[in-house]
Amino acid sequence: MAEPIIAVRDLSVAYEGHQVLDRVSLDIQPNEIMVLLGGSGSGKSTLLRHIIGLEQPDSGTVLVRGVDINRCSPKDLKDVRRSMGVAFQEAALFSSLSTEENVGLPLRELTSLAEPVIEIMIYMKLAVVGLAEARKLMPFELSGGMKKRAAVARAIALDPEILVFDEPSAGLDPIVSAELDHLILSLKQAFNMTILVVTHEITSAFRIADRMAMLCNGSLIAVEDKESFKASTDPHIRQFLDRIPDDITETAAVQEHLRELAGMTRGKS
């Protein structure tokens, strides 16, 4: 197997005594689409923030292209970040800039390309995501799906090796969501990118994934190809795939509270 392009080793993170990630290890190979699944509060967004270098872990390492992003020099970190594009859940477009200015920002800031070349590149990137006609619009004039596609255009502006998506389908209707899945697959084919997608949308995950990983209560419980994942007998994975709800009234705290409420009602009557 090739050297992983992203390697997470024994990553542990705790916030105010609560263990969010517990010795998580994950390898992502070049040119694959890895989908990271997990329920709300499972730690997937925290893992993503560590992989893109926005947070410092309590222990463990994150290696991107062989560089430890938490202990490298600022110059190495800058190089790593230039090789990585991130499309945030809420798109994170700069509200004071138009769509084309948003896409052109990394080109203008991080390259010495001439302005006409930058304008051609902006047009090309927006055309890839189907937004060439909307390039003059401001972010508040774009729909939810258009914002996410604009964020993708900005993320691929510098032709990164690695593309990271945080909840790409969240808040979108099924048709727009399917369009985004199609876009992710096209990007992988056209640009040979390594793509990491964090999501809890099962349909979308099976449509795009080469391999899937699942986080549960801060621990990685599976890293498998999608067929093995689909056939898994692990109770947490089955519960997630078969959409079986937790019985929240079974927890001791809720039972105790319900008993207190019942006592208060009897006391009043």
Place this chain on the structure above:
Amino acid sequence: MNAFEDIGGVVVQQFAYVGGLTDQFWSGLRALPRVLPFIGRRGRWQTSVRQMAAIGVAALPMLGIMAICAGMILALQGGAELRRFGALRYVIDLVAVGFTRELGPLLTAIVVSGRSGSAFSAEIGTMMVTNEIDALRVMALDPIEFVLAPKYLAAIIMVPCLTVMCNVFGITAGAGFMYLSTKMTFGIYLRYVFDSIVLRDVLSGLVKSLAFATIIVQVGCMEGFKVQGGPEAVGRATTSAVVKSTFLVILADLFFTAIFYLAGWQ
């Protein structure tokens, strides 16, 4: 024991805050050359110019009215006392020296803090909530250089300019008072003004205004960068930015006034 722990905790918190501010100040200072025209990065200077319009030009009408009112109040209060000693002419010294050394910089700082300091924290706080600051960091762009430095450059240019304008408006209000009470012409009034103030009065006011501009920008931006959560956190940051920057401006005013007094500038 708990009281000691609480006091210690608060003291440590305040030291950490000042440490954070100092760290941010040096980062901002280092980033300033990249915002300058010709030698800076493309586009940054234009951002600074837009900020100058927002901080300076847009604040001028409000500052002008406040300075005229403050100048008139100072002249009326001073005039009421000085008239009893037949020393009404010294109202001119009071207004001219009071504004150039003290009221001009302070009034300007309060207006800029209320208008722009709160706007900085709201803008950056919203950028934190919507992940725009994270987006900058993952694009290998420094938020200090990209967001703070243009505001800082704009403030250290515009706040001294506004201070000069505030002095002009305040002193002109004094002329109005002197004309109404003694029929003193504007020309004679100006001659007395120039007799009463010296260059170092104006310079000490401008030094203060530079320090106040630094405080307002650094505190406003820091409160914005600290935002976590949703819109209510942005609201809290905005309030906090105005309260803390006004408090620190007054502390800095005392500090500089004491320094100038000890140095024999006053």
